[in-house]
Amino acid sequence: MEPDPTCIGRVRHVLGSTVTVRLDPDLAGVAPIWRGQVQPLGQVGSLVVLPQGPVTVLASVVLVGISELVGEQAPSAIVQTGDRWLQIQLLGEVDALGSFQRGVSTYPALDDPVHFSAPGILQQVHPTAAETHVKIGSLSANPEVAVALDAQRLVTRHSVVVGSTGSGKTSAVATILQQFVRAGWTAANVVVIDPHGEYATALGEMASVRSVTSAGEQGLRVPYWALPAEDILTALAGGTSATTLNRFSELVAEQRRTYAEGCSWLQDSSAITADTPVPFDLHQVWYQLDYENNATVTAKTGGQDCVEDTGDPRGLRPAVFKPYAPGSATPMQGPMYGRHGSAPTQIRSRMRDPRYSFFLQPDDTTVDHDPFTDVLDEWLGGSQPVSVLDFSGVPSDAADLAIGVVLQLLFELSVRSSASVGVGRHRPVLAVMEEAHRFLGEGTTVRVARESVNRIAREGRKYGIGVMLVSQRPSELPDTSLSQAGTIIALRLTNAGDQARVRSGLPDTLAGLADVLPSLRTGEALVTGESVSLPSRVLIDMPFPVPTATDPDLGGWRGEALPNDLTTALAQWRAIETNDGEAP
Numbered sequence: 073m074e075p076d077p078t079c080i081g082r083v084r085h086v087l088g089s090t091v092t093v094r095l096d097p098d099l100a101g102v103a104p105i106w107r108g109q110v111q112p113l114g115q116v117g118s119l120v121v122l123p124q125g126p127v128t129v130l131a132s133v134v135l136v137g138i139s140e141l142v143g144e145q146a147p148s149a150i151v152q153t154g155d156r157w158l159q160i161q162l163l164g165e166v167d168a169l170g171s172f173q174r175g176v177s178t179y180p181a182l183d184d185p186v187h188f189s190a191p192g193i194l195q196q197v198h199p200t201a202a203e204t205h206v207k208i209g210s211l212s213a214n215p216e217v218a219v220a221l222d223a224q225r226l227v228t229r230h231s232v233v234v235g236s237t238g239s240g241k242t243s244a245v246a247t248i249l250q251q252f253v254r255a256g257w258t259a260a261n262v263v264v265i266d267p268h269g270e271y272a273t274a275l276g277e278m279a280s281v282r283s284v285t286s287a288g289e290q291g292l293r294v295p296y297w298a299l300p301a302e303d304i305l306t307a308l309a310g311g312t313s314a315t316t317l318n319r320f321s322e323l324v325a326e327q328r329r330t331y332a333e334g335c336s337w338l339q340d341s342s343a344i345t346a347d348t349p350v351p352f353d354l355h356q357v358w359y360q361l362d363y364e365n366n367a368t369v370t371a372k373t374g375g376q377d378c379v380e381d382t383g384d385p386r387g388l389r390p391a392v393f394k395p396y397a398p399g400s401a402t403p404m405q406g407p408m409y410g411r412h413g414s415a416p417t418q419i420r421s422r423m424r425d426p427r428y429s430f431f432l433q434p435d436d437t438t439v440d441h442d443p444f445t446d447v448l449d450e451w452l453g454g455s456q457p458v459s460v461l462d463f464s465g466v467p468s469d470a471a472d473l474a475i476g477v478v479l480q481l482l483f484e485l486s487v488r489s490s491a492s493v494g495v496g497r498h499r500p501v502l503a504v505m506e507e508a509h510r511f512l513g514e515g516t517t518v519r520v521a522r523e524s525v526n527r528i529a530r531e532g533r534k535y536g537i538g539v540m541l542v543s544q545r546p547s548e549l550p551d552t553s554l555s556q557a558g559t560i561i562a563l564r565l566t567n568a569g570d571q572a573r574v575r576s577g578l579p580d581t582l583a584g585l586a587d588v589l590p591s592l593r594t595g596e597a598l599v600t601g602e603s604v605s606l607p608s609r610v611l612i613d614m615p616f617p618v619p620t621a622t623d624p625d626l627g628g629w630r631g632e633a634l635p636n637d638l639t640t641a642l643a644q645w646r647a648i649e650t651n652d653g654e655a656p
């Protein structure tokens with residue numbers, strides 16, 4: 073009988089789902105050619121099949137060797153010296169009707185033949201892009217087999233895209249989002265947090281792009297009043313004393329109530345606290361805090377304030393008092409004199425800092441409808457399926473906070489929306505977070521982002537909100553977010569610590585696959601998890617149009633050597649710095 077040309081060897085050892093295969097001694101090399109195509113079966117991550125009666129078991133190659141080289145390890149004991157062998161991991165089976173399931177019901181027996189996988193069977197295993205699946209690329213080993221991810225699982229069970237710098241993360245995310253919209257998910261709810269302004273070019277047509285540095289229609293606003301009082305204070309003045317925090321919270325609660333009483337769209341203002349997200353006038357809060365901090369009085373109790381100039385809250389002009397006299401002479405220090413330290417000055421300086429203006433808008437508290445709906449609609453991109461929130465140009469602590477606030481409020485909204493209206497269960501939200509390690513790492517001072525992401529990772533599935541974390545440093549991501557990620561798209565990773573982190577996220581039996589991580593090509597990824605039928609090495613499609621991720625050009629180093637013109641940069645810098653101390 074003519075030997076089967078696709079047969080490559082025989083089963084020699086079965087240990088649970090790990091099977092050792094002795095390669096056929098007649099097989100030339102480990103990459104036989106079949107129907108004009110090289111079959112890369114000797115490569116880690118490629119698939120082999122084991123026919124078992126009506127079903128076909130699929131397995132992935134995890135180890136390749138020649139017995140002399142492996143010393144005391146198990147295969148050397150059972151394979152003849154000089155034999156070449158593969159260690160494979162059973163993954164799932166295709167039944168007689170051609171449908172694929174994970175897990176195996178029939179284990180191979182000794183001497184069963186093992187074949188390389190022809191594209192036909194791989195096409196059965198990998199679902200094609202359809203209503204439920206979004207195509208991201210094709211198998212590295214068999215480019216004719218498309219790989220599509222289960223959209224539902226990708227979105228609601230969270231995902232991570234990791235890879236060293238330049239490995240193609242941003243491009244991979246752009247491809248996924250473009251495919252989503254092009255494949256008909258035109259009413260998607262994707263919010264991309266873009267700290268470097270890279271996505272506008274790739275997603276421009278399908279996205280609403282808002283930037284912190286733009287004004288008007290393209291502007292991005294994260295109003296301070298959406299936050300609890302404590303977070304506002306942290307954002308504006310850093311850590312402060314408990315006295316200041318208490319007083320600040322009191323003033324905020326007062327101002328929120330004042331606003332609520334005077335506004336037409338709020339029915340009931342009785343439940344308002346320092347943390348209720350209704351607008352209020354921050355100028356008044358600052359003015360009052362600053363006033364108390366500086367007030368001098370004629371008598372410790374029942375005296376008059378010694379005001380020289382009442383100042384102007386809206387114009388951020390502080391009240392001026394007569395200096396206090398030494399000893400027990402009048403004027404004397406007011407009861408709260410100096411108790412708030414430099415907090416009022418810091419608040420004022422942040423309020424005047426143009427880089428924080430996104431945080432102070434909208435502050436038009438006279439509108440006749442809820443300004444929060446406008447802001448949230450901006451974040452969600454209105455009628456566009458994707459919303460890009462560009463945070464480039466924001467001081468990093470402010471960006472951390474703003475991003476945290478956006479995520480936290482999207483989560484709160486999803487929790488509070490019902491199953492028939494709003495976002496969340498009704499229309500799931502996917503938050504894509506670039507440079508996630510920067511906001512979620514251990515070292516971050518502002519904890520809002522880290523906490524929000526951890527919360528979304530833990531509970532988001534129930535409320536219809538998912539995250540896709542994109543990071544160069546998986547080892548710096550919080551444990552929960554990685555362990556909760558249903559889908560891992562791991563591009564090339566060169567750092568050993570990062571590889572170990574990804575390996576720890578893989579099931580034990582597949583940990584060997586992580587060894588390919590440092591050698592992946594640009595745009596090539598190991599995709600594992602719930603949204604793919606099999607862990608696979610995938611060549612991700614190039615997005616079109618591409619994101620702006622170009623490196624700075626060295627052309628300037630070869631031009632004429634002129635003195636550097638730094639005046640513009642300095643002017644911009646000073647515009648902020650000198651606001652600090654200068655009297656208005």
Ligand SMILES: Nc1ncnc2c1ncn2[C@@H]1O[C@H](COP(=O)(O)OP(=O)(O)OP(=O)(O)O)[C@@H](O)[C@H]1O
Nearest residue numbers: 236237238239240241242243594595612613614621
């Ligand atoms: N699928 C692909 N095929 C070929 N080249 C690709 C692919 N994806 C990305 N590239 C190229 O790789 C380079 C880096 O891509 P990208 O900016 O997406 O990497 P990154 O991982 O996001 O990097 P960083 O961590 O610095 O943000 C780009 O020049 C891009 O054109």
Ligand SMILES: [Mg+2]
Nearest residue numbers: 241242243621
């Ligand atoms: Mg990138």
